[in-house]
Amino acid sequence: MRAVCWYGKGDVRVETVPDPSILNPRDAIVRVTLTAICGSDLHIYNGHIPGMERGDILGHEFMGEVVEVGAQVRNLKRGDRVVVPFTICCGKCYFCQSQQWSLCDNTNPNAPALHKLYGASGAGLFGYSHLYGGYAGGQSQFVRVPFAGVAPIVVDNDLTDEQVLFLSDILPTGFMAADNCNIHAGDVVAVWGCGPVGQFAIRSAYLLGAEKVIAIDDVPERLRLARERSGAITINCATTDVMAELNDLTAGRGPDSCIDAVGMEAHGYGLAYAYDRTKQALMMETDRPGVLRQAIAACRKGGTLSIPGVYGGFIDNVPIGSAFAKGLTLRMGQTHVPRYLPTLMRRIREHEIDPTFIISHRTRLEDAPEAYKVFNQDKGACTKVVMKPS
Amino acid sequence: MAGAGLIRRGLTGKCEIYTLLGMRSLPSGKPVPYELGVRARAAVTINQPREKVFAFLRQFENLPRVMRHLKSVEENGEGRSHWVAEGPMGKSVCWDAEILNEERDRLIAWKSLPGSQVDQAGSLRFHDAPGGRGTEVRAELQYNPPAGVVGAYVARFFDREPEQEIVADFQRLKQYLETGEIASTEDQSHGRTEPEKKVLPAMEEAMA
Numbered sequence: 237m238r239a240v241c242w243y244g245k246g247d248v249r250v251e252t253v254p255d256p257s258i259l260n261p262r263d264a265i266v267r268v269t270l271t272a273i274c275g276s277d278l279h280i281y282n283g284h285i286p287g288m289e290r291g292d293i294l295g296h297e298f299m300g301e302v303v304e305v306g307a308q309v310r311n312l313k314r315g316d317r318v319v320v321p322f323t324i325c326c327g328k329c330y331f332c333q334s335q336q337w338s339l340c341d342n343t344n345p346n347a348p349a350l351h352k353l354y355g356a357s358g359a360g361l362f363g364y365s366h367l368y369g370g371y372a373g374g375q376s377q378f379v380r381v382p383f384a385g386v387a388p389i390v391v392d393n394d395l396t397d398e399q400v401l402f403l404s405d406i407l408p409t410g411f412m413a414a415d416n417c418n419i420h421a422g423d424v425v426a427v428w429g430c431g432p433v434g435q436f437a438i439r440s441a442y443l444l445g446a447e448k449v450i451a452i453d454d455v456p457e458r459l460r461l462a463r464e465r466s467g468a469i470t471i472n473c474a475t476t477d478v479m480a481e482l483n484d485l486t487a488g489r490g491p492d493s494c495i496d497a498v499g500m501e502a503h504g505y506g507l508a509y510a511y512d513r514t515k516q517a518l519m520m521e522t523d524r525p526g527v528l529r530q531a532i533a534a535c536r537k538g539g540t541l542s543i544p545g546v547y548g549g550f551i552d553n554v555p556i557g558s559a560f561a562k563g564l565t566l567r568m569g570q571t572h573v574p575r576y577l578p579t580l581m582r583r584i585r586e587h588e589i590d591p592t593f594i595i596s597h598r599t600r601l602e603d604a605p606e607a608y609k610v611f612n613q614d615k616g617a618c619t620k621v622v623m624k625p626s
Numbered sequence: 627m628a629g630a631g632l633i634r635r636g637l638t639g640k641c642e643i644y645t646l647l648g649m650r651s652l653p654s655g656k657p658v659p660y661e662l663g664v665r666a667r668a669a670v671t672i673n674q675p676r677e678k679v680f681a682f683l684r685q686f687e688n689l690p691r692v693m694r695h696l697k698s699v700e701e702n703g704e705g706r707s708h709w710v711a712e713g714p715m716g717k718s719v720c721w722d723a724e725i726l727n728e729e730r731d732r733l734i735a736w737k738s739l740p741g742s743q744v745d746q747a748g749s750l751r752f753h754d755a756p757g758g759r760g761t762e763v764r765a766e767l768q769y770n771p772p773a774g775v776v777g778a779y780v781a782r783f784f785d786r787e788p789e790q791e792i793v794a795d796f797q798r799l800k801q802y803l804e805t806g807e808i809a810s811t812e813d814q815s816h817g818r819t820e821p822e823k824k825v826l827p828a829m830e831e832a833m834a
Contacts, residue, residue, distance in 0.1 A: 241817030251817040259814060260807045289825045291818030308806065328804045330673050330759055341673075342801040345809040348794045349826045360809060366826050370811040380814055383805070 238625065239293045239376030240604040245283035248294065248608050250601060256372065256380035261308035264384030266320060270397040271298040271375050271601070273621045274322075274405060275431045276499075276546050278612050280365070284500065285548065287349075287367035296322035296362040297404040298374025299397060302384070311385045318388040320381055321573035322405045323359040324371065327386035338570035343383060344369045358570060375604060377625040389577045399584055401622065402432070402591040408576040410436025410497070413544035415576075416567035417493035419444045424486050426450040426534060427468070428527040429497035430458035432594045432620050433544050437495050438466040439589055450485055452478055457616040465593045482534045490536035498527040499545025512552070525551035532559050543568035594620040601625040666767045666788035670796035673760040674803050680731045680752050682803060683763075692799040692808070706739070719743050744769065763799075765792055 241251045256265055274297050279285050299319040302312050312318065325332050329341035340359035344350060347357035350367050360382070363373020372380060381388060391400045410433045417425055425441040427434050430453040441449045451468035453459050462468040471481050482491060512524040531541055532555050541564055559566065583589045596619045599607050607621045672679050682688050686699040686707050697710040697718060705725035713719035721742035727735040727749075735749035748767040755762050767788070801808045 237815070239815065239817060243817075249817070253815045253817045256815045257813075259810060259812070262805070262807060286829060287825055289816075289818070289822050291816045291822060293816060324809075326801075326805045326809075328673065330671075333673070342805050343809050345811055346826060347797050348790065349830065351793070352790075352830065366824075369809065372811070372814050372816060376815070382809065 237377035238601060239372075240295060240601065242280060242288055242292050242294050243290045246281060248281065248605050250604055251291075253293065253376075256378050258304060258306045259380065260382060261306045262383050262385060263306040264302050264309055264312055264381045264388075265304040266298075266300040266318060266374075266379050266381050266384075266388075267303045268298050268300040268374050268377060268379055268625050269317075270300070270401050271295050271623050271625065272401060272404075273297075273375070273604075273607060273611055273623070275433065276364075277608070279500070279546060279548075281608050281612055285365050287365035287370075289366060289370070292363070292365075292370070293372040293376055294363045295373030295375030295379075296364055297401065297406065298362075298379060299391070299401050299404060300374075300379075303378070305384065309385045312388065312390070316390050317393065318384075318390055319400050319403045319577075320362070320374065320379075321387040321389075321403075321408075321577075322362055322364075323387065323570060323573055324361065324369070324382050325359055325387040325574060326383050332386070335572060335575045337387065337572040337574050339572075346370060361570075375601065375623065377601070387574050389574070389581070391581070395584065396592075398592045398595060398622065399590070400581070402436075402594075403573075403577055403580055403584075405571065405573070406432045407436050407580055407589070407591050408573045409433050409544050409571040410438075411440040411576050411580060412571045413437040413495045413497060413542050414440035414444050414446075416542040417441065417444075417446075417495065417540050418565075419446050419493065421445055422447045423492040424448045424450065424489075425493045425495065426452065426482060426491035426531070427462075427495045427497055428452045428531060429495075429499075429545060430455065430462045430468075430470075431497065431615075434458075434495070434497035435462060435466060435594050435619075436589075436591070437497055437544065438462055438468045441493075441495075442467060443583070443588060448485070450482065450491065455615045458619060461594070461619065478530060479534060486536070490534055490539065492536055493540045493542060494531035494535045496527045496531050496541070496543045496545045499543075500524060500547045500549075525554055529553065529555060532556075532564065535562065535564055537562045538564075540565045540567060544571070595622055597621040599623050664769050664788060666769075666792060667765060668789050668792035668796060669762060669764045670793075670800055671755050671760055671762050672800050672803050676731050676752050676754055676761045679761040679763060679803060680734075683750060683799075684728075684734060692802050693795050694798070721746075763796070765796070767792070 237255050238250055239253045240248055242248050277294055302314055302316040305312055323338045324343040325337045325340045326342040331339040331341055338359050343360035344357045346366055346369055350357035360369030360371055362371045414437050423446050425446045427437050430451050438449045438451055449468045451462035452471045452473050454474035459470040459472060463470050471478055516524055535541055601623045611618045611621050686701055689699055690696045695712045700708045708722050710718050710720045721744055722739040723736045724739055725736050731752060733751050737747040738745055746769045751764045753762045798808050
């Protein structure tokens with residue numbers, strides 16, 4: 237089969253590789269009909285994710301048709317059309333059984349390594365380094381899906397691939413970011429980052445009852461999308477004093493909730509940004525926390541900071557004193573995808589959310605190297621790439 | 627539990643994944659005085675009833691399913707058993723053990739028999755986890771390396787961290803008992819034309 241493989245920083249290629257096969261009794265093989273490049277794939281592309289090996293197959297946003305099931309797969313059958321969540325979940329551990337799916341105890345074969353790094357391991361992830369299990373990803377014609385009867389959701393034929401594909405990651409990720417804000421009537425929510433997750437977080441915050449959502453980014457096209465498609469008030473952080481603007485928009489209160497939908501590769505301005513870039517380049521700081529600092533500083537007393545953006549390591553100069561003084565709640569982590577699938581499926585069907593609006597590029601899997609390049613370089617023109625394996 | 631991994635690693639002097647160690651100050655390559663030995667302990671919570679967890683572990687023949695370097699265990703009656711693990715240079719290492727103490731669903735304690743290549747003793751204790759969260763299993767092991775060639779291999783193990791070895795086998799035990807299978811990405815598709823150096827051991831080396 238053909239698959240998108242990673243060979244190093246900035247080096248992805250489409251290669252012919254062996255077809256996947258059933259390795260464990262609860263596996264299934266899925267023929268991929270549509271897949272996407274995630275913003276977090278760019279963290280890999282740019283060499284920020286440790287634990288990658290040359291030749292690893294990328295991709296954790298994909299869907300397709302079940303073509304083979306293992307002996308112990310109970311609730312999926314050949315021919316089922318499924319969206320596959322990026323977190324692999326066993327369904328049997330304490331965490332799966334308490335709806336904290338991304339913290340699954342049992343799906344990361346390399347859990348001891350991650351345990352050493354973080355003190356614990358969560359779920360194995362598709363196409364996201366050997367620290368998360370080294371599972372082959374779904375930017376390929378076929379993919380092995382472990383524990384296939386647990387997290388994947390069967391979709392009806394009246395919904396198109398493009399409508400449901402983003403249930404695999406970014407739609408529930410944006411939704412959980414808003415859900416974590418515990419939104420009440422009258423709340424103002426500020427969202428840093430207007431990539432796909434930010435866009436869905438804005439939409440979700442309104443759906444969950446926010447009065448006003450403020451979107452912050454430095455890419456005019458993405459801000460326009462947030463304004464036009466989701467009704468956000470926008471702040472261009474390249475040209476505007478964000479703190480002053482937030483202060484004004486909330487009449488001194490600060491946003492009730494702040495969402496950091498940027499994560500560890502935050503771009504920024506000024507001295508603090510130069511400091512973070514230098515330290516990151518010297519490997520003294522792995523993540524650049526510019527957005528996190530600003531969100532903590534901006535958030536109102538007693539407010540919530542929700543972090544869907546990915547962090548992988550260490551950060552400096554985070555104003556924890558401010559967070560403490562204001563009694564903030566911090567919520568973060570990988571998305572508990574299956575928790576949100578039924579409600580999001582319903583909202584898609586009832587046209588409360590049309591996730592297709594973020595798609596800017598439709599291409600063939602064969603064109604993945606170019607698509608990665610464009611997505612990485614042109615944040616204005618490129619919000620989301622979906623790819624069809626032929 | 628986990629003894630085979632410890633012993634194999636001791637014999638080969640090679641740590642499969644865990645090189646992030648150096649907690650013990652004994653110089654490597656030097657036999658450890660008998661009375662010092664090494665002690666290791668680890669614990670895991672398994673989301674299954676205590677009877678089930680105990681029954682699986684008490685059936686020693688089951689252990690090669692979850693212990694990475696154990697080849698086979700044979701029970702010979704009267705609490706005695708014969709263990710075979712992967713040894714250095716493709717060879718096997720074996721030993722005999724006897725159960726010293728057993729309380730159903732609560733405790734198993736054992737010791738290797740005189741004349742074994744590796745002198746070891748250990749116990750597994752079982753408790754109900756609070757809040758209906760399954761079973762807590764606690765392992766304690768003690769090893770005394772023997773003299774001779776095997777002993778030299780084993781001794782090289784002692785400046786490493788044996789608990790990590792138990793933790794890894796416990797993780798597999800938990801996966802097997804909770805889900806019925808052990809998560810794996812061995813033999814799956816990739817775009818490597820020649821064998822690549824595994825990235826995780828190198829990373830952990832760097833972290834050490």
